[in-house]
Amino acid sequence: MTSIATTTTAPPRARKLVGAGRRQWIGLLYVAPAVALVMLFFVIPLGMTAWMSLHNWPLMGEHSFIGLDNYWAILRDTRFWNALKFTGYYTVVVTIAIFAVAFPLAIFIERQRPFTNLYRTMFFMPAVVGFASASLLWSWLLNVDSGLFSPAAYDLGLIDKKFNLLATFQPAFWSIIAMVVWKVAGFTMIILMTGLQSIPQDLQEAAVIDGAGPFARFRAITLPLMRRTLALALILSVAGSILAFDQFYIILRGGPRNQTLTAVYWIFNQSFVSFKLGYGAALSMVLLVVLVALSLVQLWLLRKPEGLD
Amino acid sequence: MRTLIAKLALTAAALGCGLQFAAAETANIWVRADGSNFMPRIVDAFNKAHKDQVKLDIIPNAEIIPKYGAAAAGGTAPDALSLDLIYTPSFAAAGQLEDITDWAKSLPYFASLSPAHVKTGTYKDHIYGLPFSADASVLIWNKKLFKQAGLDPEKGPTNWAEIEADAEKVNALGGNIKGFYFSGNCGGCNIFTFTPLIWASGGDILSEDGSKATLDSPQLRGAIDLYRLMVKKDLVPAGAQTDTGANFFAAFAAGNIGISPSGAFAIGALNTQYPNVDYGVTFLPGKDGNWSSFAGGDNFVVTKGTKKLAVVKEFLDFAYSLEGQTILAKYGSLPVRGDIAKDALRDLDPRYQIAAEAMAKGKTPYSVVFNDLINSANGPWTQMINEVFFGDDVDGAIANAQETMQSIIDQAPQK
Numbered sequence: 177m178t179s180i181a182t183t184t185t186a187p188p189r190a191r192k193l194v195g196a197g198r199r200q201w202i203g204l205l206y207v208a209p210a211v212a213l214v215m216l217f218f219v220i221p222l223g224m225t226a227w228m229s230l231h232n233w234p235l236m237g238e239h240s241f242i243g244l245d246n247y248w249a250i251l252r253d254t255r256f257w258n259a260l261k262f263t264g265y266y267t268v269v270v271t272i273a274i275f276a277v278a279f280p281l282a283i284f285i286e287r288q289r290p291f292t293n294l295y296r297t298m299f300f301m302p303a304v305v306g307f308a309s310a311s312l313l314w315s316w317l318l319n320v321d322s323g324l325f326s327p328a329a330y331d332l333g334l335i336d337k338k339f340n341l342l343a344t345f346q347p348a349f350w351s352i353i354a355m356v357v358w359k360v361a362g363f364t365m366i367i368l369m370t371g372l373q374s375i376p377q378d379l380q381e382a383a384v385i386d387g388a389g390p391f392a393r394f395r396a397i398t399l400p401l402m403r404r405t406l407a408l409a410l411i412l413s414v415a416g417s418i419l420a421f422d423q424f425y426i427i428l429r430g431g432p433r434n435q436t437l438t439a440v441y442w443i444f445n446q447s448f449v450s451f452k453l454g455y456g457a458a459l460s461m462v463l464l465v466v467l468v469a470l471s472l473v474q475l476w477l478l479r480k481p482e483g484l485d
Numbered sequence: 486m487r488t489l490i491a492k493l494a495l496t497a498a499a500l501g502c503g504l505q506f507a508a509a510e511t512a513n514i515w516v517r518a519d520g521s522n523f524m525p526r527i528v529d530a531f532n533k534a535h536k537d538q539v540k541l542d543i544i545p546n547a548e549i550i551p552k553y554g555a556a557a558a559g560g561t562a563p564d565a566l567s568l569d570l571i572y573t574p575s576f577a578a579a580g581q582l583e584d585i586t587d588w589a590k591s592l593p594y595f596a597s598l599s600p601a602h603v604k605t606g607t608y609k610d611h612i613y614g615l616p617f618s619a620d621a622s623v624l625i626w627n628k629k630l631f632k633q634a635g636l637d638p639e640k641g642p643t644n645w646a647e648i649e650a651d652a653e654k655v656n657a658l659g660g661n662i663k664g665f666y667f668s669g670n671c672g673g674c675n676i677f678t679f680t681p682l683i684w685a686s687g688g689d690i691l692s693e694d695g696s697k698a699t700l701d702s703p704q705l706r707g708a709i710d711l712y713r714l715m716v717k718k719d720l721v722p723a724g725a726q727t728d729t730g731a732n733f734f735a736a737f738a739a740g741n742i743g744i745s746p747s748g749a750f751a752i753g754a755l756n757t758q759y760p761n762v763d764y765g766v767t768f769l770p771g772k773d774g775n776w777s778s779f780a781g782g783d784n785f786v787v788t789k790g791t792k793k794l795a796v797v798k799e800f801l802d803f804a805y806s807l808e809g810q811t812i813l814a815k816y817g818s819l820p821v822r823g824d825i826a827k828d829a830l831r832d833l834d835p836r837y838q839i840a841a842e843a844m845a846k847g848k849t850p851y852s853v854v855f856n857d858l859i860n861s862a863n864g865p866w867t868q869m870i871n872e873v874f875f876g877d878d879v880d881g882a883i884a885n886a887q888e889t890m891q892s893i894i895d896q897a898p899q900k
Binding site (some may be wrong): 198235236237238319320321322326337338339340342344366392429430431432434437441445447448450451453 | 527529536550551555557558576577579580581670722723724727729802856861862863864868871875876
């Protein structure tokens with residue numbers, strides 16, 4: 177794809193310079209809308225964030241330039257590093273959980289069999305709900321007095337006393353994991369399914385003839401050929417989890433006892449509860465660096481091995 | 486394409502003319518969700534009687550501060566807002582509010598406006614906020630449940646021991662019925678309803694000028710022990726532990742709770758929305774009697790540089806009229822004009838008198854970092870109350886909160 181594009185747009189050297197210049201201008205014109213959008217909604221805001229991070233910038237009132245002071249303050253901000261640590265822990269757990277659920281589902285629905293479309297729709301359905309709405313729904317499901325899980329277990333006689341799932345760390349944390357898996361696994365499943373479907377059937381058949389068992393085929397054929405799909409699903413999942421906020425804000429308010437404050441939650445608190453926009457911007461820059469670094473590491477880990485196309 | 490542009494230009498011109506000829510202006514005003522019962526009614530009444538109009542937006546309690554700050558930074562702030570009075574000092578300090586000293590002092594009834602409001606509305610001897618709605622914390626009890634439990638339905642608890650004993654009796658009715666309710670994970674709710682228990686017993690959590698946190702006191706410990714005991718005896722629904730304020734009022738309104746600390750707003754809200762709940766109102770007592778209250782409510786503040794100042798003043802004038810004060814009182818706020826409070830309350834529920842008295846003698850903490858200290862869902866106060874009511878390490882939680890609160894106060898910009 178890339179190689180074809182390069183050959184058609186790059187003009188032969190023999191052509192007149194005028195023509196080449198014009199073609200390039202037309203090319204620019206074609207990408208201009210996309211460039212304008214990226215400039216307007218990404219590059220300029222990013223530049224402003226970087227600029228703000230060098231200021232003491234309250235939500236209301238005058239701001240003043242303070243150089244790198246915000247960044248020095250971050251070094252001593254143990255609550256931010258704790259939040260980042262928790263975010264890392266959450267990301268690892270939730271990513272493993274999502275893949276553990278999404279991969280079997282993808283294998284299950286990959287091929288046409290009775291009701292496949294129904295299953296696909298069913299598993300994918302939660303993905304179309306917004307994170308905030310899903311959080312509100314689960315916030316009710318998890319409510320100890322008027323929700324579903326605890327009252328149902330109580331009424332069925334499974335427990336003698338209603339158990340407040342959100343009151344202590346472990347049940348609260350795993351409730352959130354369950355909610356995120358319910359919400360996101362369907363989406364990851366679809367990505368993985370397209371990867372599975374792109375593997376030529378004859379490779380699998382050849383391996384069967386050669387006597388490879390299902391595990392050997394999965395390890396030697398399926399996984400390597402899904403490298404790019406996996407990279408996409410992994411990066412989406414990791415980036416999404418590191419930026420997690422809605423579910424912890426809406427369901428838990430960072431509780432119980434501030435044990436589930438994520439990095440973005442801390443940035444939100446600094447910016448809009450403590451009104452320190454400049455500091456929040458500096459925290460955002462740090463989080464951006466962390467996220468870019470992690471994505472690069474993932475791309476490197478899942479890079480195309482030498483000599484394999 | 487060209488015709489479209491022409492049409493647009495024409496419409497714009499027409500709109501422009503329209504604005505020029507009609508002198509009526511529309512001011513945009515925000516109120517937090519606590520005012521959602523009385524504010525729309527007073528705005529309706531104003532709009533019906535005046536040429537100038539007010540457009541009201543109701544914003545969730547927890548969102549109004551960040552939302553206003555963001556709107557102010559983006560130049561889309563409302564012309565005025567009804568602001569939780571404790572925020573007035575920090576908003577004024579940030580230079581966000583219009584100085585209304587001259588206008589305020591020209592009001593003939595200025596001297597009889599609620600003192601708690603005017604005190605927090607004043608910053609460096611200039612007035613930036615005037616009282617709009619008032620709310621005092623009180624204790625409410627369910628008369629029907631009291632009767633069923635064999636208690637005197639006309640007599641509310643007057644000290645801590647009675648709160649606990651009455652709650653236990655009501656709780657013994659069983660089923661869905663619980664003795665006591667409080668929002669155990671809501672800082673704002675508990676500064677409003679829990680600290681009066683401490684004040685009434687002679688303690689405090691902040692020094693008078695807000696420069697020292699004073700959490701380590703026997704009065705605070707005593708009040709904590711009262712709540713812990715009721716939690717331990719299972720008199721409180723399990724959901725209280727994680728209630729961030731969503732059920733602060735709703736739990737009692739459902740009719741299954743014996744006693745709950747609440748506010749004057751509950752009188753109007755119960756009367757209009759839950760007429761079947763038969764309830765009594767009394768003061769929040771101290772350990773051995775005595776009583777106290779948090780004098781809360783909203784200050785009316787004007788965004789600096791607004792072009793609709795005239796409409797805003799007209800609206801506030803209307804709100805201060807007897808008609809305005811009566812609407813306020815009827816739908817859940819206490820009157821803020823002392824000189825006509827009696828008239829405004831005359832035909833209303835006598836239970837308002839208790840709340841009005843609580844308001845008059847209530848306390849209001851003063852701090853420029855109130856949000857960080859108290860109201861923030863992740864602040865030291867919220868974390869502490871949750872830990873001390875439901876956790877195991879009371880001393881550790883208090884010591885931790887004391888240290889964090891003091892460091893927040895010390896780090897606050899000195900202005």
